[in-house]
Amino acid sequence: MSATEAATAEETAERSTTAQALRRIVQGDLSSVRVILGLVLIAVIFQVQEDRFLSAQNLTNLMLQITTIGLISVGVVYVLLLGEIDLSVGAVSGLCGAVMAVLSVKHGWNAYLAIAAAIAVGTAIGCLQGSLFSRFVVPSFVVTLAGLLAWEGALLQVLGQTGSLNINDPKITGLANIFYSDTVGWIFAAVIIAGYGAVLALGYRRRVAAGLGDSNPLGLIVRFVFLAAIVIAAVAILNSDRGVPLAVMILLGFVVGMEYVVKRTTFGRHVYAVGGNAEAARRAGIRVNRVRIAVFMIASTMAAIGGIMAASRLFAVNQNSGGNELLLLAIAGPVIAGTSLFGGRGSVWTALLGALVIGSISNGMDLLSLSSSVKLMVTGGVLLLAVLVDAIARQQRQTSGRV
Amino acid sequence: MEAGTPLLELEGVSKRFGPVQALDRVDFAVSAGEVVGLVGDNGAGKSTLVKAIAGIHSADEGTIRFEGREVSISRPQDATELGIATVYQDLALCDNLDVVSNLFLGREEISPGTGRVSRQLDEVRMEHETGDLLSNLAVTIPSLRSEVGTLSGGQRQQVAVARSLLGEPRVVLLDEPTAALGVPQTKQVLQLIRRLRERELGVVVISHNLVDVFAVADRVFVLRLGRAAGEFKADETTEEHVVSAITGVGDGRNQKEQPDQPAPKEGESA
Numbered sequence: 320m321s322a323t324e325a326a327t328a329e330e331t332a333e334r335s336t337t338a339q340a341l342r343r344i345v346q347g348d349l350s351s352v353r354v355i356l357g358l359v360l361i362a363v364i365f366q367v368q369e370d371r372f373l374s375a376q377n378l379t380n381l382m383l384q385i386t387t388i389g390l391i392s393v394g395v396v397y398v399l400l401l402g403e404i405d406l407s408v409g410a411v412s413g414l415c416g417a418v419m420a421v422l423s424v425k426h427g428w429n430a431y432l433a434i435a436a437a438i439a440v441g442t443a444i445g446c447l448q449g450s451l452f453s454r455f456v457v458p459s460f461v462v463t464l465a466g467l468l469a470w471e472g473a474l475l476q477v478l479g480q481t482g483s484l485n486i487n488d489p490k491i492t493g494l495a496n497i498f499y500s501d502t503v504g505w506i507f508a509a510v511i512i513a514g515y516g517a518v519l520a521l522g523y524r525r526r527v528a529a530g531l532g533d534s535n536p537l538g539l540i541v542r543f544v545f546l547a548a549i550v551i552a553a554v555a556i557l558n559s560d561r562g563v564p565l566a567v568m569i570l571l572g573f574v575v576g577m578e579y580v581v582k583r584t585t586f587g588r589h590v591y592a593v594g595g596n597a598e599a600a601r602r603a604g605i606r607v608n609r610v611r612i613a614v615f616m617i618a619s620t621m622a623a624i625g626g627i628m629a630a631s632r633l634f635a636v637n638q639n640s641g642g643n644e645l646l647l648l649a650i651a652g653p654v655i656a657g658t659s660l661f662g663g664r665g666s667v668w669t670a671l672l673g674a675l676v677i678g679s680i681s682n683g684m685d686l687l688s689l690s691s692s693v694k695l696m697v698t699g700g701v702l703l704l705a706v707l708v709d710a711i712a713r714q715q716r717q718t719s720g721r722v
Numbered sequence: 723m724e725a726g727t728p729l730l731e732l733e734g735v736s737k738r739f740g741p742v743q744a745l746d747r748v749d750f751a752v753s754a755g756e757v758v759g760l761v762g763d764n765g766a767g768k769s770t771l772v773k774a775i776a777g778i779h780s781a782d783e784g785t786i787r788f789e790g791r792e793v794s795i796s797r798p799q800d801a802t803e804l805g806i807a808t809v810y811q812d813l814a815l816c817d818n819l820d821v822v823s824n825l826f827l828g829r830e831e832i833s834p835g836t837g838r839v840s841r842q843l844d845e846v847r848m849e850h851e852t853g854d855l856l857s858n859l860a861v862t863i864p865s866l867r868s869e870v871g872t873l874s875g876g877q878r879q880q881v882a883v884a885r886s887l888l889g890e891p892r893v894v895l896l897d898e899p900t901a902a903l904g905v906p907q908t909k910q911v912l913q914l915i916r917r918l919r920e921r922e923l924g925v926v927v928i929s930h931n932l933v934d935v936f937a938v939a940d941r942v943f944v945l946r947l948g949r950a951a952g953e954f955k956a957d958e959t960t961e962e963h964v965v966s967a968i969t970g971v972g973d974g975r976n977q978k979e980q981p982d983q984p985a986p987k988e989g990e991s992a
Contacts, residue, residue: 603828663818
């Protein structure tokens with residue numbers, strides 16, 4: 320919303336005509352449009368090289384591959400909105416996945432209890448790190464770097480001698496391996512489209528009833544049609560392979576829910592405020608430290624959920640769980656898709672978009688069986704590009720009088 | 723403009739920071755529907771006086787009366803509860819949020835019904851109230867949904883002032899509201915200050931700029947080295963008189979030799 324208005328502040332000033340409504344759609348979500356174009360470009364490049372890339376089977380695999388990173392990114396977005404960083408999310412996801420596996424396999428806990436315990440561990444870690452960060456005014460970078468090391472150690476400790484643990488409880492493995500039938504898939508599509516339409520229509524009606532400008536519904540209609548088209552296409556593609564995966568619904572559910580929290584609730588507003596100007600937020604009576612702790616709790620909780628999904632997908636946890644480049648990709652994703660590293664700007668939606676970009680690149684390179692040397696360099700390049708784009712956007716804002 | 727009891731009255735207020743006597747037995751008052759210009763050189767105690775009223779630093783000595791009643795202001799919340807709003811020079815706005823969000827920051831309206839559970843924002847109502855308030859004050863902002871960072875300095879100042887009014891204050895303290903503003907923007911802000919006066923608020927304007935002070939103030943209160951150094955009716959005095967009170971020279975009178983002077987009421991005599 321803020322980005323939308325930013326780009327078009329001058330244009331929207333006078334009046335709302337059809338042309339302006341259209342311009343608003345195009346310019347408003349400029350970063351989203353840019354990312355979607357980037358996605359199309361990536362798809363075209365890989366499709367030309369390897370025609371399996373856009374096959375229903377590969378696209379379904381892609382969706383499953385991005386579940387973990389997307390879920391972790393949802394929490395990372397909150398931290399980025401504060402202008403902070405959480406380097407521990409990868410390690411926390413590994414540790415929490417392992418906690419669940421150990422409780423389920425070694426201690427025979429009920430699957431749901433094990434999952435709940437793993438999530439609780441994640442939340443507690445976030446509470447600890449957030450409290451240390453806000454109480455002692457230690458840079459979040461350092462607190463979470465310490466966390467990264469410590470939780471990796473904890474992962475090894477939890478796994479013990481075995482080093483890896485296979486999960487066989489179908490309630491856990493099902494999370495990432497259940498596919499719904501075609502009918503159920505279409506029901507999901509209908510519910511999502513109808514729900515989105517209802518939200519847009521109700522919002523529009525309230526605004527018009529309150530006599531607040533914007534009486535031109537064209538922008539809303541375009542957005543509705545765009546979303547409906549994407550949902551229908553996605554379900555059609557997924558149905559032509561194994562069906563809509565439960566994992567995708569979990570990811571979407573968290574993206575939508577956490578986007579609602581950040582954009583529509585008082586708490587979310589305070590997150591933006593603290594990220595934009597912590598001193599102003601404090602003077603406005605916002606309990607800044609509480610917001611900070613809550614955000615770090617969200618980040619670690621989402622990391623735990625991502626770790627659970629990763630364990631479910633692999634049917635196992637091992638010493639590498641949550642390691643490698645997972646952490647940096649989970650941070651790079653939202654930044655690529657337009658969430659600022661400097662705080663105060665972005666949306667949860669960028670977690671999904673960014674995960675799609677990063678997932679597509681890595682999936683495509685796997686299909687082409689490129690060596691890991693190339694993959695690492697390309698991934699590094701994409702990360703650098705994302706940060707540069709963010710920095711350039713920030714400079715442009717500053718030269719145009721925004722900070 | 724009503725005479726009678728001042729809305730806010732300070733009597734013999736002193737404040738000391740270590741060896742520095744920042745305020746020395748200052749008497750100060752502002753009435754409803756009155757704009758008081760608070761002027762003085764750097765270090766004269768203007769900010770300290772405002773901070774004492776706003777509850778940032780409580781005064782060491784002296785009494786503060788609000789609507790004739792003696793009150794103690796030891797925390798910012800005390801001042802807010804009494805109905806004293808302060809707009810600081812740095813404005814304390816979130817540049818990444820739009821006008822509506824900034825106005826309601828920290829006191830957001832919550833949607834009725836199910837939205838209450840998640841503390842969902844009632845954007846429509848907030849935007850509506852923002853529109854009403856700003857048009858009441860004749861503040862023109864291109865769009866209520868513009869990010870505050872995109873606004874001009876004058877617009878930002880006006881947003882900050884409008885925001886202070888949401889709590890329905892009786893007294894508004896403005897710290898250098900026209901500093902760093904261009905001519906047309908300064909004009910807008912001064913116009914806004916006049917509208918606060920029309921709303922029967924007591925307004926205290928701290929400023930270095932005597933032209934702006936004379937353009938808007940009913941009364942000019944001069945501080946020098948922590949002491950009251952003169953009080954003038956704006957339409958009965960000249961800038962020269964005020965300047966000499968600020969600097970303590972001129973008019974053949976050295977104000978340094980007047981300890982603890984109880985501020986001549988009628989400025990011309992200075």
